[in-house]
Amino acid sequence: MAGQTGHQDIARRYALALFELAKEQSRLELVSLDLQSLKDMIAESEDFRKFIHNASLRRSEEAQVIAALGEKAQFSNVMQKFLGTLAMKRRLDILPEIVAAAQAGIARHKGEVTAQVISAQALDAAQVAHIAVALKKVLGMTVKVELQQDADIMGGLVIQIGSQRIDSSVRAKLERLHRALKNPNVSSDKTKMKEVA
Numbered sequence: 001m002a003g004q005t006g007h008q009d010i011a012r013r014y015a016l017a018l019f020e021l022a023k024e025q026s027r028l029e030l031v032s033l034d035l036q037s038l039k040d041m042i043a044e045s046e047d048f049r050k051f052i053h054n055a056s057l058r059r060s061e062e063a064q065v066i067a068a069l070g071e072k073a074q075f076s077n078v079m080q081k082f083l084g085t086l087a088m089k090r091r092l093d094i095l096p097e098i099v100a101a102a103q104a105g106i107a108r109h110k111g112e113v114t115a116q117v118i119s120a121q122a123l124d125a126a127q128v129a130h131i132a133v134a135l136k137k138v139l140g141m142t143v144k145v146e147l148q149q150d151a152d153i154m155g156g157l158v159i160q161i162g163s164q165r166i167d168s169s170v171r172a173k174l175e176r177l178h179r180a181l182k183n184p185n186v187s188s189d190k191t192k193m194k195e196v197a
Contacts, residue, residue, distance in 0.1 A: 015101035
């Protein structure tokens with residue numbers, strides 16, 4: 001657990017450095033697009049995930065591969081230099097955490113927040129817009145909705161915003177009901193027994 005917290009702290013420091021550099025060079029929008037591309041690569045490419053976690057590669061090899069990748073993806077100069085630094089410092093293994101922290105920092109700067117919304121079935125554009133509007137009223141910020149589908153929740157929604165989680169899924173409601181039936185309130189049972197007596 002301590003190791004994971006340490007990685008998160010390091011990731012936040014690198015993300016802040018990237019944010020400050022992009023802001024200083026007026027490249028926040030470009031870097032924001034680069035971060036989304038990186039996030040997609042990490043999610044979609046098993047080869048890329050294996051590469052960033054491959055501890056057997058030499059620093060120079062990592063730097064060469066990441067430079068070629070950055071060029072092919074047409075990343076901004078800021079991002080290409082940043083990825084090169086990560087490779088030379090042996091920090092590519094925490095790239096997913098850096099990307100998440102940097103995206104959150106840019107969103108805060110823009111007065112935006114990202115909500116991860118999990119639904120049992122696909123949501124249409126009108127439903128997504130309705131969720132975004134409802135969350136904006138509560139949070140007072142523009143909300144970017146990221147959708148995920150998970151049939152296991154059976155219905156309803158699970159919304160994650162930073163460390164806050166709102167679980168109104170059918171599965172969660174059934175679990176709460178199951179716990180309530182399994183652990184009945186002793187005092188209410190005594191009251192019922194008195195009423196029966």
